[in-house]
Amino acid sequence: MILAIDIGNTNIVLGIYDGNELCCNFRLQTDSLKTTDEYASTIMLLMDTRKVDRNKLKGVIIASVVPQLIYTFSKLSTKYFNVEPMVVASGIKTGVPIKMENPKEVGADRIVNAVAAREKYGAPVIVVDFGTATTFDVISEKGEYIGGIICPGVKLSANILHAKTAKLPEVEIEKPEKVVGNNTIHSMQSGIYYGYLSMLDGILERVRDEAFGGADVPVVATGGLGSVFMEGSKYINRYESELTLLGLRLIYEKNS
Template sequence: MLLAVDIGNTTVALAGLRGDVPAFVIRLPSDCGRDAAAWTNTLRQRLEGEGVDPREADGAVLSSVVPALTRPVTAALASLTGRTPLVVGRTTPTGLDLGGYDAFHLGMDRVVDCVAALARYGGPVAVFDMGTATTLSAADKNGVFLGGMILPGLALSLEALSAKAAQLPPITLTPPEGLMGTDTVSCMKHGALYGAAGAIEGIVRRLERTYGPLTVVLTGGNSTLVRPLLEISTAWEPNLTFLGLAEIWRRNQC
């Protein structure tokens, strides 16, 4: 079993992979107040709850977009497994050619997503990862990273509306009923979800005018709400980041 960790702005997700199949996924809040010892204890307890002895893992691989969490979680994985985890960074051989992209501030989650999508579907691909932010990452048929976009995530957009507009309340997203809202809450929900779907459709149309037909892959927690509203063909891979981490780990084994 391979332990794969995706550190995001909202959650730290740990998967136990047998091949490319997650045996389990553990999600914890991205708490920067925990030190390495606290992460070690928490992860040990959660792994024990899954019946997993981390000392028997084949290894561990990690990607992070929260620098403050990278070191303590990496130290926790090393302590639990007795192995040095592979931390995916700018110098890690991933198989993805970054071309002329300025990679200094490139989130490794976007690289990992593209590696997984290319391995699964070939190129060209466009990956929409709908988490705290909605990121677009695209690669061509030769595995060259083309770039992408970063949009406010659904929750962030709604939080901004509620914070800045006195008569707009905080809401919880659920699947929309019909096309139009009939009260303030449903109007906000429909606007957020159909707005996100319309943005993806419009971006894909423009991408295909420039790069030709491509495979569109959706991932991230909010993709489950938006994908049914899309009028374009997409692949849905809820475990895309874990698949990419496993692919990169395999490529870096001696």
């Protein structure tokens, strides 16, 4: 069994793989101030709850966009699981060439998503990851990572709208029944949902035109709100909730 750990700015997602099967997964809130021992106690409790035999754990792989937590979880792996972790960083084998000016700048999560999407859907393919930031990752016909786009995440945008206005409340992000809202909450939900949806489809249309000559290219969404926006999108046609965990397993296998 291997433990795949995806450390994001808002959440940490952990998955237990037994061979190719994802046995279970957990989600924790990211907290850079937590110690190795605090994270370990929570993770081991969750594993015990799901009846995971920790003695069968033979590997750990970590992808992180929070640099200070790489040390925390690497120490956790060696101290509590007696496993030297594999960290997604420069020099690791992915099978996806990074055609960027500075490949080291590309977030580990984006590389991992590209690996998983190419494996599952071939190339070319576009990945849209709905996280703290919403990222677009573009994989060419040759299977190369050629670049992407980074936008403020939808929750981040909604939180700013609430925080920076005196009278607008915090609202749930969901697809409203109508574009024209007849109260403040519905008006905000419409602005957030349809405004963000228009941005998504506008960017995807431009990416298709610029990178692929307008050709129809598979667009895979992942992240918590991916399924919500796939429903209304003209271009997002696949949703993979565990795309990053899949990519971590694939990279682990390539480097074992």
